[in-house]
Amino acid sequence: MTELHIDHLTKRFGQTLAVDDLSFTVRPGVVTGFLGPNGAGKSTTMRALLGLITPTSGTATFEGRHYRELDEPARQVGSLLEADAFHPGRSGRAHLRILATSARLPRHRVDEVLELVGLSDAADRSAGGYSLGMRQRLGLAAALLGEPQVLILDEPANGLDPQGVRWLRDLLRHRAQHGATVLVSSHLLAEVALIAEQVVVIHEGRLLTHDRVDAITNAAEGATVLVRTPQGTELLAALTAAGAQISGNDDNGRLLVHALDAPAIGRIARLENIELHELTPQATSLEDAFLKMTS
Amino acid sequence: MLAQIRSEMQKITSVRTTWVFLVATAGFVALMVGVQAATAGSEFVPPLDDPGTQLALLQTGSIAPLIAIVFGCLAVTTELRHHTIVATLLVEPDRVRVLGAKVVATAVAGAVLATVAVGLAVGGTLAILALTSTPVLVANVEVAASAAGTVGGAALGAVFGLGVGGIVRNQALAVGTVLVLLLAIEPLIGTLVPETATWMPASLIALLGGAESPDQYAWWLLAAALAGYAAVATVGAALTLRRADIT
Structure with missing residues (x-):
């Protein structure tokens, strides 16, 4: 040993x-x-x-x-x-x-x-x-x-x-x-x-x-979550107010949410009465983490 | 240390280069004996029943030490060129010990190379003399001394080449350095400072192999001088390899 x-x-x-x-x-x-x-x-x-x-x-x-x-x-x-x-x-x-x-x-x-x-x-x-x-x-x-x-x-x-x-x-x-x-x-x-x-x-x-x-x-993942909703504008406003950062907002109602994890997003959506069709934490590969750290 | 020496011997015998050297040396000696015998008795060459001609034939193997120098040079630079030195040092990290094992193995290889060359030259000459019913006019003791000098010179020459290879490290450059040293610089120094001519490596090798000289130096003095060159080159290689980063 x-x-x-x-x-x-x-x-x-x-x-x-x-x-x-x-x-x-x-x-x-x-x-x-x-x-x-x-x-x-x-x-x-x-x-x-x-x-x-x-x-x-x-x-x-x-x-x-x-x-x-x-x-x-x-x-x-x-x-x-x-x-x-x-x-x-x-x-x-x-x-x-x-x-x-x-x-x-x-x-x-x-x-x-x-x-x-x-x-x-x-x-x-x-x-x-x-x-x-x-x-x-x-x-x-x-x-x-x-x-x-x-x-x-x-x-x-x-x-x-x-x-x-x-x-x-x-x-x-x-x-x-x-x-x-x-x-x-x-x-x-x-x-x-x-x-x-x-x-x-x-x-x-x-x-x-x-x-x-x-x-x-x-650590590198930073709680990136894919969210799909028919009420994109409302969810965007609610999540931003809660401190989230949003990227990848597209016409199909898909948002990539950073700095908030899936349970927190789910709670906000329920409180704001926003309908969700998908809530998927994005797995970050070691490669992504590695590139993030060395860039 | 014995394990390292055995390992170095395995390295030498497990590559084709070694056998190419051996066959090429044997072929060259056989060819030279044949050519010399065939031209004996012509306008410019004394006949076979001349003691000088017989001695020249018997000493054809004296080329072996010069070949052994190049062989020694390759023995260490091949390791560096193919990076097998990494595996060698991972098993035995003591670089001086590795070099010591290489010195022994290369000296043995040089001696074997010369033994084959001498054996072929002497055997071939005696066969030719027997076939032509020519009496042998050279004393056995003279042949034995020349053979021993050639074999010893080849062993020391191989170590000298190993040392130069270890200092220079680049294979092509190391072989080039040895050849320039022996074939260009040595004759030049010998011409400029004649009193040093005897004590140059190629000259020492030739004298040990039985070449005639007006100065009658004892064989052990010549061998000691050649061993000195081999020792200096080996110490230089040890200092270089000890400091070198293997990247």
Whole structure:
């Protein structure tokens, strides 16, 4: 059960500030999504955590221990940073055997993870001929090789077919339920909404929010409710007087009401004796919330 | 450390490039032995029963250390080019240890490459001499010293190439740097400052492989000088890789 601690992490590449005083904690037992637009600093944060880049200041540790200080990093942490990190002339099996040898893992683990990710049939082909989805599966196989309790995956669903995405989602949830610490970055925001319970959102290297996925979507939702009524003018006046903001007022009597929730709108309509044909809270996707936060 | 060395050996043997190097080196040596034997006894080349001709044939494998330098250069830059260095460092985060394993594995690969080249040159020459009923006029000890010098030179040369590759990091630039260093800068310095000529890498490799020189330096002194180049390049690579951000 390992927590990941990002503590006042700052990384500067020349004049570019990639990560700016970033702090958050990733807890075991849940899948944590790591969101941010391109260039937000997600990969830099993950690489700092994995000891591949040196922070300008701050720390990124596994409960206070740097990656290089872990006793057997491949058995403790599994990571996927880029799908193309293999020699194109080497077979998938050879790639994994090399890693298994270095990590002193038994050779049968290679066959097991190849089976797990569905690459057994293609294992002896040159990895250079793999599709993007197969490369991603090879990367995931490498991450799972040491049966680690911590998974750090950068865009793992990228290139996977819908079946593969579902498999990945089930795998990560299963691992988390058994106490693993799982940090998954993605641009597939809808996918993160399905996989993750917690989400860390960063923008321009800074933390925007760290909360439960549903809390973020609810907060961003701002109680937008679709209302349909044959008495649009009267309802508009009543809701505006109650402090609501109205948008999307159309000829079909549909109003998009902000800043008042559905029960409040229903009460006002009843008091004003206004007939309602529809009263639907609008679910805001994580994507909308994310775009709202980073815009 | 043993696990890392084994892993590095697997990297070397699991890509086609290694076998291309080996086959190309063997093919080149076989071709050169054949050409030299075929032209022996012509207007400008002494006959096969001349000790000098026989020695030249027997030492054809001495090209191997120069090929091993390029091989060593590729051994590290290929990792950087294909980003496999990321997976390598995630399993073994100690970069100096990774480089140490690469040094051992690359030295072994260089020695094997040279052993094949030397074996082919010596075996081919002896076969030609036997087929033409020409007596062997070169002492065994001289052949053995030349073979050992070539194999040792190739091992050290491969490590030198590895070090340069680790410092330069870009594959094309690293190979270009090594070739310019050996084929252009070294002869230039040798011409401008003749007393340093013996102590340049390519010259040391040639002398270890049995090339004649008016100065009779002990083999261990030549080997130590070449090991010095390899050590300096490796330390440079270690300093570069320790500081580098792997992005």
